[in-house]
Amino acid sequence: MPLQNHEEIFQKKVDREVRIEPRDWMPDQYRKTLIRQISQHAHSEIVGMLPEGNWITRAPSLRRKATLIAKVQDEAGHGLYLYSAAETLGITRDEMIRQLHVGKAKYSSIFNYPTPSWADMGAIGWLVDGAAIMNQVPLCRASYGPYSRAMIRICKEESFHQRQGFEILLTLSTGSDAQRQMCQDAIDRWWWPSIMMFGPNDDSSPNTAQSMKWKIKRFTNDELRQRFVDICAEQVKILGMNLPDPELKWNQERGHFDFGPINWDEFWNVVNGNGPCNKERLEARVKAHEDGAWVREAAVAYANKRKTDPRQATAPSSSHFEAGQSLLK
Amino acid sequence: MNLLKKFYYGDLPEQKASANDPSLTGEGREGAAAWPLWEIFIRSKQGLDHKHVGSLHATDAQMAMENARDVYTRRQEGVSIWVVESRHVHASNPDDAESFYDPANDKVYRHPTFYDLPDELKHM
Ligand SMILES: [Fe+2]
Numbered sequence: 535m536p537l538q539n540h541e542e543i544f545q546k547k548v549d550r551e552v553r554i555e556p557r558d559w560m561p562d563q564y565r566k567t568l569i570r571q572i573s574q575h576a577h578s579e580i581v582g583m584l585p586e587g588n589w590i591t592r593a594p595s596l597r598r599k600a601t602l603i604a605k606v607q608d609e610a611g612h613g614l615y616l617y618s619a620a621e622t623l624g625i626t627r628d629e630m631i632r633q634l635h636v637g638k639a640k641y642s643s644i645f646n647y648p649t650p651s652w653a654d655m656g657a658i659g660w661l662v663d664g665a666a667i668m669n670q671v672p673l674c675r676a677s678y679g680p681y682s683r684a685m686i687r688i689c690k691e692e693s694f695h696q697r698q699g700f701e702i703l704l705t706l707s708t709g710s711d712a713q714r715q716m717c718q719d720a721i722d723r724w725w726w727p728s729i730m731m732f733g734p735n736d737d738s739s740p741n742t743a744q745s746m747k748w749k750i751k752r753f754t755n756d757e758l759r760q761r762f763v764d765i766c767a768e769q770v771k772i773l774g775m776n777l778p779d780p781e782l783k784w785n786q787e788r789g790h791f792d793f794g795p796i797n798w799d800e801f802w803n804v805v806n807g808n809g810p811c812n813k814e815r816l817e818a819r820v821k822a823h824e825d826g827a828w829v830r831e832a833a834v835a836y837a838n839k840r841k842t843d844p845r846q847a848t849a850p851s852s853s854h855f856e857a858g859q860s861l862l863k
Numbered sequence: 864m865n866l867l868k869k870f871y872y873g874d875l876p877e878q879k880a881s882a883n884d885p886s887l888t889g890e891g892r893e894g895a896a897a898w899p900l901w902e903i904f905i906r907s908k909q910g911l912d913h914k915h916v917g918s919l920h921a922t923d924a925q926m927a928m929e930n931a932r933d934v935y936t937r938r939q940e941g942v943s944i945w946v947v948e949s950r951h952v953h954a955s956n957p958d959d960a961e962s963f964y965d966p967a968n969d970k971v972y973r974h975p976t977f978y979d980l981p982d983e984l985k986h987m
Pocket residue numbers: 579608609612688692
């Protein structure tokens with residue numbers, strides 16, 4: 535069949551909301567776009583564990599510690615779901631990890647900011663996970679089946695992340711002056727980087743149109759950002775705190791909050807590797823991977839030994855098939 | 864360099880699902896990729912079928928099982944797990960779908976709504 539027809543059939547399926555599955559024909563550029571986006575997303579989940587992992591040992595109570603561990607563990611799972619989805623497109627796990635480690639693949643810039651105080655755990659949950667959820671909910675309907683299924687799973691798990699974050703801030707907001715100060719300071723530092731998470735403005739986001747046509751994307755960066763600002767501008771009132779934007783103001787006519795200009799120089803600077811923690815984050819990832827090499831090798835050696843040595847081969851934990859068979863004898 | 868190595872998890876083309884394909888067994892490669900891929904199926908509660916939920920890499924069935932528990936049942940999503948090495952899954956080819964499923968296309972009489980019966984007829 536000529537390529538033209540393939541493309542037409544593909545686009546018609548997408549238009550009719552029929553999901554594309556791994557072995558279906560798809561344009562090369564669709565495949566490449568998805569590999570880039572999904573692997574970048576997976577890397578973000580994994581690197582995203584670092585700023586929060588920083589506080590696990592110093593969480594202020596056992597309850598906070600348990601929930602923070604559970605959240606960070608979820609993020610590891612999210613990384614796995616997404617790596618698996620990307621693998622269905624024909625790239626190997628090893629190759630994706632290699633691209634991350636050599637700096638070829640990006641991850642969300644938000645994780646290149648430091649977490650100097652406990653209140654940052656609250657701000658990350660509320661704002662960073664909040665912005666991530668805003669981005670991720672429409673991705674549950676992405677045209678590529680494995681990606682959309684991974685996102686549905688992820689979104690189910692995310693809402694506790696945001697709630698535990700907000701609860702941390704809420705507790706601080708009713709505490710001592712120093713605690714209230716900590717709370718406001720964290721919001722001040724995370725607000726702008728969070729609204730940058732939606733990516734460049736629509737007029738400087740040339741790939742948006744194609745992604746929307748392919749239904750990988752459902753809303754533009756600016757649409758999602760506006761929705762997020764509107765929600766947070768209300769939520770912050772419950773904390774009795776302020777968002778660090780003097781131009782933030784309800785606009786009756788638009789039915790939205792207006793907000794001040796975003797510092798895109800800072801955004802691109804961090805994207806290009808010059809944020810406060812870029813180097814540290816990547817080094818931590820590479821070190822973890824290298825330090826874990828012997829474990830991975832040992833596991834393979836052990837599995838191979840069990841395969842070849844009959845004395846080592848233990849019966850598989852009796853499946854119901856076997857149980858049934860022994861009954862028939 | 865060809866980064867797009869075609870191995871389709873959970874959806875293996877018949878001709879590639881041979882036990883010796885290195886792209887599936889991971890043999891001959893270094894690191895985590897040397898761990899074969901497994902498909903995970905979970906029964907969410909007694910009385911329901913196992914359902915495919917995703918995949919993961921593991922060196923053997925036991926590790927696949929434990930990892931599946933850790934990633935796919937953290938919130939009591941399951942009461943039973945099956946793990947199947949991906950290379951053992953044989954999948955139909957979507958390119959053949961039209962002819963493959965064709966025999967069912969013209970047999971509407973297999974559906975109960977095909978039969979024209981009076982409304983007075985009850986309990987049927
Ligand atoms: Fe996540």
